[in-house]
Amino acid sequence: MIPDVFRKCFNFHAANDLKKTGLYPYFHRVESEQGPEIIVDGKQKIVVCSNNYLGLANHPKVIEASVAAAKKYGTSCTGSRFLNGTNDLHEKVENKFAKFVGKEEAILFTTGYHSNLGSLSSLVGRNEVLITDKLDHASIIDGCRLSFGETARFRHNDMTDLERQLIKHNEKGMLIVVDGIFSMEGDVANLPEISKLAKKYGARIFVDEAHSLGVIGENGKGSGEHFNMGADIDVVMATASKSLASIGGFIASKAEVIDYIKHNARTMIFTASLSPACVGAIDAALDLIACEPERRTTLIKNSKKMKSAFESMGYNTNNSNSPIIPLTVGSDLVAFKMWKMLFDEDVFASPVTTPAVPEGQAIIRTSYMATHSDTHLDFILEKFKKVGKELGIIT
Numbered sequence: 001m002i003p004d005v006f007r008k009c010f011n012f013h014a015a016n017d018l019k020k021t022g023l024y025p026y027f028h029r030v031e032s033e034q035g036p037e038i039i040v041d042g043k044q045k046i047v048v049c050s051n052n053y054l055g056l057a058n059h060p061k062v063i064e065a066s067v068a069a070a071k072k073y074g075t076s077c078t079g080s081r082f083l084n085g086t087n088d089l090h091e092k093v094e095n096k097f098a099k100f101v102g103k104e105e106a107i108l109f110t111t112g113y114h115s116n117l118g119s120l121s122s123l124v125g126r127n128e129v130l131i132t133d134k135l136d137h138a139s140i141i142d143g144c145r146l147s148f149g150e151t152a153r154f155r156h157n158d159m160t161d162l163e164r165q166l167i168k169h170n171e172k173g174m175l176i177v178v179d180g181i182f183s184m185e186g187d188v189a190n191l192p193e194i195s196k197l198a199k200k201y202g203a204r205i206f207v208d209e210a211h212s213l214g215v216i217g218e219n220g221k222g223s224g225e226h227f228n229m230g231a232d233i234d235v236v237m238a239t240a241s242k243s244l245a246s247i248g249g250f251i252a253s254k255a256e257v258i259d260y261i262k263h264n265a266r267t268m269i270f271t272a273s274l275s276p277a278c279v280g281a282i283d284a285a286l287d288l289i290a291c292e293p294e295r296r297t298t299l300i301k302n303s304k305k306m307k308s309a310f311e312s313m314g315y316n317t318n319n320s321n322s323p324i325i326p327l328t329v330g331s332d333l334v335a336f337k338m339w340k341m342l343f344d345e346d347v348f349a350s351p352v353t354t355p356a357v358p359e360g361q362a363i364i365r366t367s368y369m370a371t372h373s374d375t376h377l378d379f380i381l382e383k384f385k386k387v388g389k390e391l392g393i394i395t
């Protein structure tokens, strides 16, 4: 028989099997803007799975700036940043972002995923090592795969294991790469210890602030500011697809590092630049993070309320310490059932199953926004209580 690369597709039934049970949670159709209340498959739901942490994705000033940018620059830059795709708005937000996080320069990629892929693969080459937390985001893992350097992983937030890897690779140039807030677990990287170890063994530090920018730190600058040690972080990465209410990804660092990435990252050179409407939204969102700090205060208040309420109900919220609160529910099947029961109760949540989590430790990943009202939050809690009891997850 002649081998056919499509054979695996014709034999792929997992998604259809799940659809037949009515528990398929993916690719549901949203027919409204992304707020705490959305229309999914024609019905209103309360959202508990958005990364629109500050609620800026439908802020009038962000929309206005996005429209104005499209009107001025058109809908597309039709080329790579490297060639015809850089405009003055890209440079404006790069300067604004660099200033915001206290670095010399920044560069704007088309997505956060591109930022990690391009910066990690270009920064770490042959005979150098990427030292990563086992629970780092997939885009970091893929950036490591694309790099010619070696990758060594340490157990999640385990500083003894990190030190073991630093000792093992001490002869080589090393870059420690961590999420500031981990995307599924909602806990914060132990940057004070990471920094001590990095200094001891001569490694550099790269922090992915995707979920921490706008969320933690006195001024919303992320995990570096949270620990009052932004200067110890050599490379700051942030995506614009969460608190910044757009799409795109930043890398900020010393001028020489940014210049090197700019001229070597394949995901900068071989893809078209971020469209003007998205850049305009980032520009306005960066201003709003600075001038509407009450959004961050409300977000933190909402997150604390939910964590403590879930814990008093008997849910395991793990070590989360942020607007991301994962609830461990058991097998993948339980997570899919729970998702569906919540959906039928008009709560839109996210199940996270294997291989993203170990077998038997599926979670419902909940996340909060500054724009959730107490009425929304109480509704969510009531439904999680009801469904959790029906499934025997809580008593």
Ligand SMILES: Cc1ncc(COP(=O)(O)O)c(C=O)c1O
Pocket: 111, 112, 113, 114, 116, 137, 139, 179, 183, 208, 210, 211, 239, 240, 241, 247, 248, 249
């Ligand atoms: C920790 C982390 N890094 C990077 C990314 C990629 O960002 P983007 O959505 O901008 O591609 C994500 C997105 O989910 C993320 O959670």
